Amino acid sequence: MTNVEDMLEYLKLLSDKTRLTILARLKEGEMCVCDIVDLLETTQPNVSQHLKKLKTGGLINETKRRQWVYYSLNVEDKPYIKKILDQLPTMNDRTDSIKAQSCN
Numbered sequence: 697m698t699n700v701e702d703m704l705e706y707l708k709l710l711s712d713k714t715r716l717t718i719l720a721r722l723k724e725g726e727m728c729v730c731d732i733v734d735l736l737e738t739t740q741p742n743v744s745q746h747l748k749k750l751k752t753g754g755l756i757n758e759t760k761r762r763q764w765v766y767y768s769l770n771v772e773d774k775p776y777i778k779k780i781l782d783q784l785p786t787m788n789d790r791t792d793s794i795k796a797q798s799c800n
């Protein structure tokens with residue numbers, strides 16, 4: 697069972713627009729860091745800082761494949777976070793415009 701302090705920390709992670717956008721996209725499936733950079737139209741160091749916070753907070757998983765790093769959601773054991781993410785709009789329209797070849 698999660699205590700109030702843990703929930704507070706998770707909710708703080710969700711309170712940032714960039715992190716919330718990343719999580720909204722990851723609910724559609726895993727994504728390479730370079731595609732997240734393209735999605736957010738920002739720098740790789742900026743995205744990496746947000747991903748680090750989400751990973752340290754336990755909300756995402758990291759998988760390395762060759763030189764690329766892929767991220768996916770890790771909220772199955774956090775049903776209250778999953779319910780919040782389920783309410784986020786889909787990001788398919790924005791991610792369809794990103795060329796998937798950037799990490800290949």
